[in-house]
Amino acid sequence: MIFSVNINAFESEKERNLYYKFFAGYFFNELIDGYSDRVSLMNEHLSMKSNNPIHLVNPAVSFDNHSYQLGIGSDKGEFADILLHDPKSNTMVAIEAKYLTNWSVNKDIESNLERINAIREKLNYEIHFYILVSKTKWASAEKMKNHKFSNYSKYIKYHSNEAGVLFWEDLVQLCASEQVRSYMVKMLDLVNKPKK
Structure with a gap:
């Protein structure tokens, strides 16, 4: 079972376990009823988050992607x-x-944008870039906005027009499946609980 909320079920703690399940196991799985509706919902959501219209028609979903796989650089x-x-x-x-894990402007935004811009130069594609975080982790970063090395301040000042921000909680609300929503809420609750 992919979306089990059984507290005794073993669950990998790797980030990719969650996003593989959510994006391939449900949201962009064409074998599950409502696929075209989910693509439309995602188009609307992504467009709203970037203020640019996005027109995914029948997208393939892929994970852990590198620019050299597209023949661009090494x-x-x-x-x-x-x-x-x-x-x-x-x-x-x-x-x-x-x-x-926490997000970092240098590692998670600037290095990705450098590779994305190299892809844009070589391919005739419209490429939209987003960082996907929990609202709790975003709020924690925002609280540190006056800190000398604030990721939040650096993002707002230099990258807010190049990288949109998505929240796990908003994507979960786009799910029509109660089972998927319950699983995702459980997983987000685990990571968002204050440490003792």
Whole structure:
């Protein structure tokens, strides 16, 4: 069972376990009823978050994506944890997903954007980039906005026009499946609980 809320079930703690399950196991799984509705909902949500219209028609979803796989450079770093790739509309949506770990402008935004810009130069694709975090982790970063090395302040000052912000909690609300919502809420509650 992919979306088990059984507290005794073993669950990998890796971030990719969660985003594989959510994006491939449900949201962009064409074998599950309501696929086209979910694609439409995601188009609306992504468009709202970037103030740019996004037109995914029938996107393929891919994970742990590197620019060298597209024949661009030899850099082994990732440009997207999750890639929604739609050749029909020449659109890519690159997402850097954070679940357990904190986000960093240098590692999670600037290095990804450098690779994404190299892809843009070589391919005729419209590429949208987002970072996906929990609202709790975003609020924690925002609280540190006056700190000298604040990721939040650096993002707002330099990258807010280049990288949209998605929240796990908002994506969960787009789910029509109660089972998927329950599972995702459970997983987010685990990571968002204050440490003792």
